[in-house]
Amino acid sequence: MAEETKNVSLGKTLADGIWSQNPVLRLLLGMCPTLAVTAAVKPAITMGLSVIFVLVCSNIVVSMMRHLLKPHLRILMFTLTIATFVTIADLYLKAYLPEMSAALGPYIPLIIVNCIIICRAEACAAKNGILVSVVDAIGMGLGFTAALCVLASVREILATGKWFDSVVMPGWFVPWAAMSMPVGAFITLGLILALVNQLAGKKT
């Protein structure tokens, strides 16, 4: 019985991270990279995968340390852990995916102050075992990546007529250059949030 409830709650944790507790669309965390890297789908996916990597690693480390943490040094320890893994992710991108690293620029190190990661470390990893923390991290990370991809797809298709570097729009389509500029980012995200609010509102 205990095994079953544990499995059910793991599945629920995963699903929560993707929809009902989606960090970008419901919890409104991590807005800065969402707007900055979603001009095209490739950088968005790269950013999403980097965040998943950092989330999982930092949740594992924090969860391992959770009984040893002193209260007033907690945030410092979280920050140190996150900064280390973000540096590793940044080095990896510079070494193996240099064009993505150049496209994402300073927004990879900005993962350090991404509220999602520190909030999950505080709210979940510091209080739960390793397995739950990892599942939570994966759920949140997937939710984040999904939200980024949706936004990036809309922006890329409207701004260039291409999706993932292959042409999708018919020939008569005139690209909306504004979509690849900050204007398009803010307005599209606002409209997507409104849509999500509408869908979520209808459910409850």
Added chain:
Amino acid sequence: MSKLRYFFQESWLLMVSSVVFGGLLAATNSAWEPRIRQNEIDKFNALAGAMLPQAIRFEAIAEKVSVDLGKGKTAQVEVKRGLTEQAQTAGWAFVCEGSGFADKIKLVVATDAGFAKLAGFGVLSSNETPGFGDKITIKNGFFQSQFKGAPADLLTLVRTGDRTKIDSEIVAISGATVTSQAVVDILNRFISQVKQGLEEKGVLQ
């Protein structure tokens, strides 16, 4: 003594994890740093090699050339010689940058062996307006093709003209005059000074 003990009691985890994380960072860095440096060299070589097809490798000359950027700033430019299979000079290539419409524009410029004609330019990084200024990045597009074979001298930007005629007059991209002017200004500023610097060092025959 007890204060010291208290200090260690509270912060031992912090110190241990600092050492562990530091070690982790040092290990990853030493593993991947040569690859990172190689990536930068590859990027330059790819752009410069596209403009100087006979060059199979690029070698930096011994000293850097000093370029005056105005407003009291100077830049140290590393000029690279493009070498053919027979170790002959195919041309010269270097990185230059300046401010564009939105942000800094970084270019790779290539010239022929005698530094008399340009072989063209490539964009390393820019942040210009999509659909307008970023047309400077289109390889062999409207704008870039006007620089292939243009004289390595003072270039002027014109609004209308014959873009197929290769001379020192460059036709601007319609709707992106500021960006076009920025590219021309960068080239004007760097080409004459780099040429002068190379002549002074006796590198140009």
Added chain:
Amino acid sequence: MDTLQTLALGFIGIVIVNNLVFTKFLGTCPYLGVSGRLDMAFGMGCAVTFVITLAGAMTWIIDHGFLMGTQLEVTRYVCYILVIAGAVQLVEMYLRKFFPTLYDSFGIFLPLITTNCAILGLCLFIYLWQVQTLLEAAVLSFGAGIGFTLAICIMAGIRENLELADVPAPLRGAPITLITAGLLTLAFMGFAGMIR
């Protein structure tokens, strides 16, 4: 004279032309969260300006004085965030001791500032732009803070008026704020290319 001109142009550039919120998407979280009322927005803006100037100057010093000299550039991000967290703590302690009324009016904003992307973002941009002098770094940081304050106050003014408007239900809250931010960005785009 040249230095003064570079500094003045750099300052105007980062306040209006390359405003951190509108062009670089930094500081969006507090921008959306705290811009409900004009006085709260102004308080947040002032706190951010204070910390960002301090952080910008200190990270430049650490970068040029320490990191570039030794081979420790890989610890750059760790050092930056530790300096910023430390700066925020220092400012908090200093204010609590010497200016208690000011500390009370800042309220909860000060601890929140550590996770403000604008501060770490600005420190990274100062490194990226290869700013050469401490004075230029300090002026740019101060300008960034002013730009952020400007952006957040404009937004607060608009939102105060929006409260009286009839916003459809799904759009209330974050969505309409984002759309307003987008329109503000559009307006500020008019300044692009002003500084060459």
